[in-house]
Amino acid sequence: MDSKNRKIYTLIFTLLIMGTLFTGCKKENTYSPPPPAKVTVNKPIQKNVTNYLEFTGITEAMDSVEIRPRVEGYLEKVMFKPGSFVKKGDLLFVIDQRPYKAKLGEAKAQLAIEISKLNAAEATFQRMEMAYKERAVSEVSVIQARADVEVAKAAIKSAKAAVQTAELDLSYTTIHAPISGRIDRNLVDAGNLIGSGENTLLATIIKDESIYVYFNVNERDIIDSDLLNGETDSSDIYLGLLNKDFSHKGKIDYINNRVNPETGNIQVRGVFENSKNSILPGMFANIKIPEKTIKNALLVPDQIVGRDQQGYYLLAVNSENIVEYRHIEIGDLIDGMRVIKSGIKPNDRIIVKGIQMAYPGREVSPIDEENSENKSPKTENQSI
Numbered sequence: 379m380d381s382k383n384r385k386i387y388t389l390i391f392t393l394l395i396m397g398t399l400f401t402g403c404k405k406e407n408t409y410s411p412p413p414p415a416k417v418t419v420n421k422p423i424q425k426n427v428t429n430y431l432e433f434t435g436i437t438e439a440m441d442s443v444e445i446r447p448r449v450e451g452y453l454e455k456v457m458f459k460p461g462s463f464v465k466k467g468d469l470l471f472v473i474d475q476r477p478y479k480a481k482l483g484e485a486k487a488q489l490a491i492e493i494s495k496l497n498a499a500e501a502t503f504q505r506m507e508m509a510y511k512e513r514a515v516s517e518v519s520v521i522q523a524r525a526d527v528e529v530a531k532a533a534i535k536s537a538k539a540a541v542q543t544a545e546l547d548l549s550y551t552t553i554h555a556p557i558s559g560r561i562d563r564n565l566v567d568a569g570n571l572i573g574s575g576e577n578t579l580l581a582t583i584i585k586d587e588s589i590y591v592y593f594n595v596n597e598r599d600i601i602d603s604d605l606l607n608g609e610t611d612s613s614d615i616y617l618g619l620l621n622k623d624f625s626h627k628g629k630i631d632y633i634n635n636r637v638n639p640e641t642g643n644i645q646v647r648g649v650f651e652n653s654k655n656s657i658l659p660g661m662f663a664n665i666k667i668p669e670k671t672i673k674n675a676l677l678v679p680d681q682i683v684g685r686d687q688q689g690y691y692l693l694a695v696n697s698e699n700i701v702e703y704r705h706i707e708i709g710d711l712i713d714g715m716r717v718i719k720s721g722i723k724p725n726d727r728i729i730v731k732g733i734q735m736a737y738p739g740r741e742v743s744p745i746d747e748e749n750s751e752n753k754s755p756k757t758e759n760q761s762i
Contacts, residue, residue: 415736424674424724427675427709427712430616433594435663436662437660451478458470466555489540499529592647593647596643615628676722678716691703692718694722694728700742
Protein backbone atom coordinates (compact mmCIF):
# COMPACT_ATOMS: atom_id res chain seq x y z
CA MET A 379 0.00 0.00 0.00
CA ASP A 380 2.84 2.32 0.79
CA SER A 381 4.50 1.55 -2.54
CA LYS A 382 1.25 2.31 -4.35
CA ASN A 383 0.77 5.60 -2.55
CA ARG A 384 4.36 6.55 -3.24
CA LYS A 385 3.78 6.09 -6.98
CA ILE A 386 0.62 8.16 -6.86
CA TYR A 387 2.41 11.00 -5.03
CA THR A 388 5.28 10.87 -7.49
CA LEU A 389 2.86 11.08 -10.45
CA ILE A 390 1.00 14.02 -8.91
CA PHE A 391 4.26 15.88 -8.19
CA THR A 392 5.48 15.29 -11.74
CA LEU A 393 2.22 16.64 -13.19
CA LEU A 394 2.44 19.75 -10.99
CA ILE A 395 5.97 20.46 -12.18
CA MET A 396 5.01 19.99 -15.84
CA GLY A 397 2.00 22.25 -15.38
CA THR A 398 4.15 24.92 -13.86
CA LEU A 399 6.67 24.72 -16.72
CA PHE A 400 3.90 24.76 -19.32
CA THR A 401 2.31 27.82 -17.73
CA GLY A 402 5.69 29.64 -17.62
CA CYS A 403 6.29 29.06 -21.34
CA LYS A 404 2.97 30.66 -22.13
CA LYS A 405 4.06 34.09 -20.70
CA GLU A 406 4.83 36.79 -23.40
CA ASN A 407 8.11 38.85 -23.43
CA THR A 408 7.48 42.64 -23.26
CA TYR A 409 10.01 45.36 -24.60
CA SER A 410 11.09 48.02 -22.12
CA PRO A 411 12.42 51.11 -24.00
CA PRO A 412 15.63 52.72 -22.64
CA PRO A 413 15.22 55.97 -20.75
CA PRO A 414 15.70 59.22 -22.74
CA ALA A 415 19.29 60.28 -23.14
CA LYS A 416 20.41 63.08 -20.88
CA VAL A 417 21.65 66.19 -22.67
CA THR A 418 22.70 69.62 -21.42
CA VAL A 419 20.94 72.61 -22.94
CA ASN A 420 21.33 76.34 -22.75
CA LYS A 421 19.83 79.41 -24.37
CA PRO A 422 21.89 81.50 -26.82
CA ILE A 423 23.83 84.39 -25.36
CA GLN A 424 22.36 87.69 -26.45
CA LYS A 425 24.53 90.83 -26.71
CA ASN A 426 25.65 93.58 -29.06
CA VAL A 427 28.51 92.56 -31.36
CA THR A 428 30.55 94.37 -33.99
CA ASN A 429 31.19 92.92 -37.42
CA TYR A 430 34.68 93.41 -38.83
CA LEU A 431 36.13 93.50 -42.32
CA GLU A 432 39.44 91.66 -42.55
CA PHE A 433 42.32 92.46 -44.90
CA THR A 434 45.96 91.55 -45.35
CA GLY A 435 48.81 94.00 -45.78
CA ILE A 436 52.51 94.72 -45.36
CA THR A 437 54.13 96.79 -42.64
CA GLU A 438 56.47 99.67 -43.47
CA ALA A 439 58.54 102.00 -41.34
CA MET A 440 57.14 105.49 -40.92
CA ASP A 441 60.54 106.97 -41.84
CA SER A 442 63.26 105.17 -43.76
CA VAL A 443 66.49 106.78 -44.95
CA GLU A 444 69.18 105.23 -47.15
CA ILE A 445 72.68 106.36 -46.23
CA ARG A 446 74.71 107.12 -49.40
CA PRO A 447 77.97 109.08 -49.89
CA ARG A 448 77.84 112.48 -51.57
CA VAL A 449 81.51 112.51 -52.47
CA GLU A 450 83.92 109.94 -53.88
CA GLY A 451 86.68 108.44 -51.79
CA TYR A 452 87.96 105.53 -49.78
CA LEU A 453 85.86 104.57 -46.76
CA GLU A 454 88.09 105.08 -43.75
CA LYS A 455 85.95 104.31 -40.68
CA VAL A 456 82.63 102.73 -39.69
CA MET A 457 81.51 104.38 -36.46
CA PHE A 458 78.41 102.41 -35.39
CA LYS A 459 77.40 98.95 -34.24
CA PRO A 460 75.19 97.13 -36.76
CA GLY A 461 71.58 96.90 -35.61
CA SER A 462 71.96 99.56 -32.92
CA PHE A 463 69.84 102.61 -32.23
CA VAL A 464 71.41 105.85 -33.45
CA LYS A 465 70.45 109.43 -32.74
CA LYS A 466 70.12 112.22 -35.26
CA GLY A 467 73.58 113.72 -35.82
CA ASP A 468 75.58 110.66 -34.72
CA LEU A 469 78.73 110.04 -36.79
CA LEU A 470 78.30 106.91 -38.93
CA PHE A 471 81.04 106.84 -41.61
CA VAL A 472 84.29 108.69 -42.34
CA ILE A 473 85.69 108.99 -45.87
CA ASP A 474 89.37 109.78 -46.46
CA GLN A 475 89.54 113.56 -45.95
CA ARG A 476 93.07 114.30 -47.24
CA PRO A 477 92.14 115.04 -50.87
CA TYR A 478 89.32 117.34 -49.80
CA LYS A 479 91.46 119.19 -47.25
CA ALA A 480 93.98 119.80 -50.01
CA LYS A 481 91.28 121.12 -52.35
CA LEU A 482 90.02 123.40 -49.59
CA GLY A 483 93.52 124.77 -49.06
CA GLU A 484 93.90 125.32 -52.78
CA ALA A 485 90.57 127.15 -52.94
CA LYS A 486 91.50 129.41 -50.04
CA ALA A 487 94.84 130.22 -51.66
CA GLN A 488 93.11 131.11 -54.89
CA LEU A 489 90.76 133.37 -52.96
CA ALA A 490 93.74 135.18 -51.45
CA ILE A 491 95.22 135.65 -54.94
CA GLU A 492 91.97 137.11 -56.23
CA ILE A 493 91.76 139.51 -53.28
CA SER A 494 95.26 140.73 -54.05
CA LYS A 495 94.32 141.20 -57.69
CA LEU A 496 91.32 143.25 -56.63
CA ASN A 497 93.47 145.47 -54.43
CA ALA A 498 95.88 146.04 -57.32
CA ALA A 499 93.05 146.74 -59.76
CA GLU A 500 91.44 149.24 -57.40
CA ALA A 501 94.77 151.06 -56.90
CA THR A 502 95.35 151.18 -60.65
CA PHE A 503 91.84 152.49 -61.21
CA GLN A 504 92.38 155.27 -58.67
CA ARG A 505 95.64 156.34 -60.36
CA MET A 506 93.99 156.27 -63.77
CA GLU A 507 91.20 158.52 -62.56
CA MET A 508 93.73 161.05 -61.19
CA ALA A 509 95.77 160.92 -64.37
CA TYR A 510 92.67 161.35 -66.48
CA LYS A 511 91.80 164.55 -64.57
CA GLU A 512 95.24 165.88 -65.48
CA ARG A 513 94.74 164.73 -69.07
CA ALA A 514 97.65 162.37 -68.74
CA VAL A 515 95.72 159.24 -69.89
CA SER A 516 92.83 158.63 -72.20
CA GLU A 517 89.28 157.90 -71.15
CA VAL A 518 89.65 154.42 -72.58
CA SER A 519 92.37 153.64 -70.05
CA VAL A 520 90.07 154.69 -67.20
CA ILE A 521 87.26 152.52 -68.55
CA GLN A 522 89.63 149.56 -68.81
CA ALA A 523 90.87 150.07 -65.26
CA ARG A 524 87.28 150.18 -63.98
CA ALA A 525 86.50 146.94 -65.85
CA ASP A 526 89.56 145.29 -64.30
CA VAL A 527 88.18 146.13 -60.85
CA GLU A 528 84.83 144.54 -61.67
CA VAL A 529 86.55 141.47 -63.07
CA ALA A 530 88.60 141.14 -59.88
CA LYS A 531 85.46 141.41 -57.76
CA ALA A 532 83.76 138.67 -59.80
CA ALA A 533 86.87 136.51 -59.48
CA ILE A 534 86.70 136.89 -55.70
CA LYS A 535 83.05 135.78 -55.69
CA SER A 536 84.04 132.75 -57.76
CA ALA A 537 86.94 131.98 -55.43
CA LYS A 538 84.68 132.29 -52.38
CA ALA A 539 82.20 129.89 -54.00
CA ALA A 540 85.05 127.48 -54.67
CA VAL A 541 86.03 127.68 -50.99
CA GLN A 542 82.42 126.98 -49.94
CA THR A 543 82.25 124.04 -52.34
CA ALA A 544 85.52 122.64 -50.99
CA GLU A 545 84.30 123.08 -47.42
CA LEU A 546 81.03 121.37 -48.30
CA ASP A 547 82.83 118.47 -49.97
CA LEU A 548 85.06 118.14 -46.93
CA SER A 549 82.00 118.06 -44.66
CA TYR A 550 80.54 115.26 -46.80
CA THR A 551 83.48 113.07 -45.84
CA THR A 552 81.87 112.64 -42.40
CA ILE A 553 78.44 111.04 -42.75
CA HIS A 554 76.01 111.66 -39.88
CA ALA A 555 72.63 110.12 -39.08
CA PRO A 556 69.88 112.27 -40.64
CA ILE A 557 67.21 110.84 -38.32
CA SER A 558 67.02 108.90 -35.07
CA GLY A 559 66.23 105.23 -35.45
CA ARG A 560 67.61 101.72 -35.79
CA ILE A 561 70.37 101.21 -38.34
CA ASP A 562 71.06 97.96 -40.15
CA ARG A 563 74.53 96.58 -40.88
CA ASN A 564 77.13 98.46 -42.92
CA LEU A 565 76.94 97.22 -46.50
CA VAL A 566 80.50 98.39 -47.32
CA ASP A 567 83.58 97.73 -45.21
CA ALA A 568 86.35 100.22 -44.49
CA GLY A 569 89.02 100.42 -47.22
CA ASN A 570 86.62 100.23 -50.18
CA LEU A 571 86.22 102.97 -52.76
CA ILE A 572 82.73 104.43 -52.62
CA GLY A 573 80.81 106.97 -54.64
CA SER A 574 82.83 106.32 -57.80
CA GLY A 575 80.31 106.67 -60.61
CA GLU A 576 77.41 105.64 -58.36
CA ASN A 577 75.77 106.51 -55.07
CA THR A 578 76.89 103.51 -53.06
CA LEU A 579 74.35 102.33 -50.49
CA LEU A 580 76.13 102.20 -47.14
CA ALA A 581 73.30 101.46 -44.67
CA THR A 582 69.63 102.17 -43.93
CA ILE A 583 68.05 103.80 -40.90
CA ILE A 584 64.42 103.22 -40.03
CA LYS A 585 62.28 105.09 -37.54
CA ASP A 586 59.61 102.68 -36.35
CA GLU A 587 58.27 104.15 -33.11
CA SER A 588 55.10 104.25 -35.17
CA ILE A 589 54.63 101.99 -38.14
CA TYR A 590 52.54 102.00 -41.30
CA VAL A 591 50.50 99.14 -42.75
CA TYR A 592 49.46 99.33 -46.40
CA PHE A 593 46.53 97.17 -47.53
CA ASN A 594 44.00 97.07 -50.37
CA VAL A 595 40.23 97.27 -50.00
CA ASN A 596 37.92 96.07 -52.76
CA GLU A 597 34.99 98.04 -54.13
CA ARG A 598 32.29 96.04 -52.34
CA ASP A 599 33.88 96.56 -48.94
CA ILE A 600 34.35 100.24 -49.70
CA ILE A 601 30.62 100.57 -50.37
CA ASP A 602 29.57 98.45 -47.38
CA SER A 603 31.87 100.21 -44.92
CA ASP A 604 32.23 103.82 -43.80
CA LEU A 605 35.79 104.19 -45.06
CA LEU A 606 34.90 107.04 -47.39
CA ASN A 607 32.54 108.78 -44.96
CA GLY A 608 33.91 111.43 -42.62
CA GLU A 609 37.46 111.68 -41.34
CA THR A 610 39.95 108.90 -42.04
CA ASP A 611 40.86 108.57 -38.35
CA SER A 612 37.29 108.46 -37.05
CA SER A 613 37.41 104.80 -35.97
CA ASP A 614 39.93 102.35 -34.58
CA ILE A 615 41.43 99.56 -36.63
CA TYR A 616 43.26 96.51 -35.33
CA LEU A 617 46.42 94.75 -36.44
CA GLY A 618 47.35 91.12 -35.92
CA LEU A 619 50.45 89.26 -37.00
CA LEU A 620 50.67 85.57 -37.90
CA ASN A 621 49.02 84.52 -34.62
CA LYS A 622 46.08 86.89 -35.41
CA ASP A 623 46.22 88.40 -31.95
CA PHE A 624 44.61 91.73 -32.81
CA SER A 625 46.09 93.56 -29.83
CA HIS A 626 47.57 96.49 -31.76
CA LYS A 627 45.14 99.38 -32.15
CA GLY A 628 45.64 102.14 -34.70
CA LYS A 629 44.00 104.60 -37.06
CA ILE A 630 43.57 105.00 -40.80
CA ASP A 631 45.56 108.05 -41.85
CA TYR A 632 45.48 107.77 -45.65
CA ILE A 633 43.11 106.55 -48.37
CA ASN A 634 44.05 106.78 -52.02
CA ASN A 635 41.99 109.19 -54.13
CA ARG A 636 41.02 106.65 -56.79
CA VAL A 637 40.25 102.96 -57.33
CA ASN A 638 42.65 100.92 -59.41
CA PRO A 639 40.54 100.00 -62.49
CA GLU A 640 42.61 96.87 -63.13
CA THR A 641 42.15 95.34 -59.67
CA GLY A 642 39.07 97.14 -58.37
CA ASN A 643 40.96 97.94 -55.15
CA ILE A 644 41.84 101.14 -53.36
CA GLN A 645 44.98 101.48 -51.26
CA VAL A 646 44.54 102.30 -47.58
CA ARG A 647 47.17 102.99 -44.93
CA GLY A 648 46.93 102.52 -41.19
CA VAL A 649 49.32 103.84 -38.57
CA PHE A 650 50.07 101.98 -35.33
CA GLU A 651 52.05 102.83 -32.21
CA ASN A 652 55.18 100.66 -31.99
CA SER A 653 57.20 101.95 -29.04
CA LYS A 654 58.13 98.38 -28.01
CA ASN A 655 59.42 97.62 -31.54
CA SER A 656 57.32 94.46 -31.63
CA ILE A 657 56.35 95.10 -35.25
CA LEU A 658 59.10 95.09 -37.87
CA PRO A 659 58.91 96.60 -41.37
CA GLY A 660 58.13 94.04 -44.06
CA MET A 661 55.94 91.84 -41.87
CA PHE A 662 52.75 90.22 -43.17
CA ALA A 663 49.85 91.81 -41.26
CA ASN A 664 46.15 91.07 -40.76
CA ILE A 665 43.89 94.09 -40.43
CA LYS A 666 40.38 94.27 -38.91
CA ILE A 667 38.15 97.28 -39.53
CA PRO A 668 34.81 97.70 -37.70
CA GLU A 669 31.96 97.45 -40.21
CA LYS A 670 28.72 97.69 -38.21
CA THR A 671 27.25 96.82 -34.79
CA ILE A 672 24.54 94.17 -34.49
CA LYS A 673 22.28 94.76 -31.50
CA ASN A 674 21.08 91.75 -29.45
CA ALA A 675 22.96 89.26 -31.60
CA LEU A 676 22.66 85.55 -30.70
CA LEU A 677 25.86 83.66 -29.91
CA VAL A 678 26.58 80.00 -29.15
CA PRO A 679 29.83 78.12 -28.46
CA ASP A 680 31.53 77.52 -31.78
CA GLN A 681 32.31 73.86 -31.00
CA ILE A 682 28.61 72.88 -30.93
CA VAL A 683 27.96 74.15 -34.47
CA GLY A 684 27.63 71.20 -36.82
CA ARG A 685 28.01 71.02 -40.57
CA ASP A 686 26.55 68.69 -43.17
CA GLN A 687 25.66 68.77 -46.86
CA GLN A 688 22.94 71.34 -46.22
CA GLY A 689 25.28 73.69 -44.39
CA TYR A 690 25.61 74.64 -40.74
CA TYR A 691 23.15 73.46 -38.11
CA LEU A 692 22.37 73.27 -34.39
CA LEU A 693 20.34 70.75 -32.38
CA ALA A 694 17.59 72.19 -30.17
CA VAL A 695 15.07 70.66 -27.75
CA ASN A 696 11.41 71.68 -28.13
CA SER A 697 8.75 71.94 -25.42
CA GLU A 698 8.03 68.20 -25.68
CA ASN A 699 11.71 67.35 -25.18
CA ILE A 700 12.11 66.23 -28.77
CA VAL A 701 15.35 67.03 -30.60
CA GLU A 702 14.94 69.36 -33.58
CA TYR A 703 17.35 70.09 -36.42
CA ARG A 704 17.90 73.83 -36.96
CA HIS A 705 19.55 75.00 -40.16
CA ILE A 706 21.48 78.21 -39.35
CA GLU A 707 23.46 81.00 -40.98
CA ILE A 708 26.66 81.76 -39.11
CA GLY A 709 28.48 85.05 -38.59
CA ASP A 710 31.80 86.10 -37.06
CA LEU A 711 33.71 84.17 -34.41
CA ILE A 712 34.19 86.28 -31.27
CA ASP A 713 36.28 84.86 -28.41
CA GLY A 714 35.20 81.29 -29.12
CA MET A 715 31.51 82.23 -29.55
CA ARG A 716 29.86 82.03 -32.98
CA VAL A 717 27.37 84.67 -34.06
CA ILE A 718 24.19 83.05 -35.43
CA LYS A 719 22.54 85.30 -38.00
CA SER A 720 19.41 83.18 -38.51
CA GLY A 721 17.84 79.81 -37.66
CA ILE A 722 17.36 80.09 -33.88
CA LYS A 723 15.48 82.30 -31.41
CA PRO A 724 16.55 83.80 -28.07
CA ASN A 725 14.50 81.32 -25.99
CA ASP A 726 15.50 78.17 -27.88
CA ARG A 727 17.09 75.44 -25.80
CA ILE A 728 20.25 74.53 -27.68
CA ILE A 729 22.07 71.27 -26.91
CA VAL A 730 25.56 72.12 -25.72
CA LYS A 731 26.60 68.74 -24.24
CA GLY A 732 25.66 65.19 -25.16
CA ILE A 733 25.22 66.03 -28.85
CA GLN A 734 26.47 62.57 -29.83
CA MET A 735 23.47 61.05 -27.98
CA ALA A 736 20.90 63.28 -29.71
CA TYR A 737 19.45 63.15 -33.19
CA PRO A 738 16.39 64.81 -34.70
CA GLY A 739 13.08 63.28 -33.61
CA ARG A 740 14.45 61.52 -30.53
CA GLU A 741 13.16 62.23 -27.06
CA VAL A 742 15.79 63.41 -24.58
CA SER A 743 16.00 64.41 -20.96
CA PRO A 744 17.30 68.01 -21.03
CA ILE A 745 19.29 69.47 -18.16
CA ASP A 746 19.79 73.19 -17.97
CA GLU A 747 23.51 74.02 -18.15
CA GLU A 748 23.39 76.47 -15.23
CA ASN A 749 21.67 73.91 -12.98
CA SER A 750 24.13 71.26 -14.13
CA GLU A 751 27.07 73.43 -13.13
CA ASN A 752 25.51 74.27 -9.76
CA LYS A 753 24.97 70.60 -8.95
CA SER A 754 28.44 69.49 -9.98
CA PRO A 755 30.91 69.20 -7.07
CA LYS A 756 33.52 71.93 -6.85
CA THR A 757 37.15 70.90 -6.95
CA GLU A 758 40.16 72.87 -5.86
CA ASN A 759 43.45 73.00 -7.72
CA GLN A 760 46.13 71.04 -5.96
CA SER A 761 49.85 71.39 -6.46
CA ILE A 762 51.92 68.27 -6.46
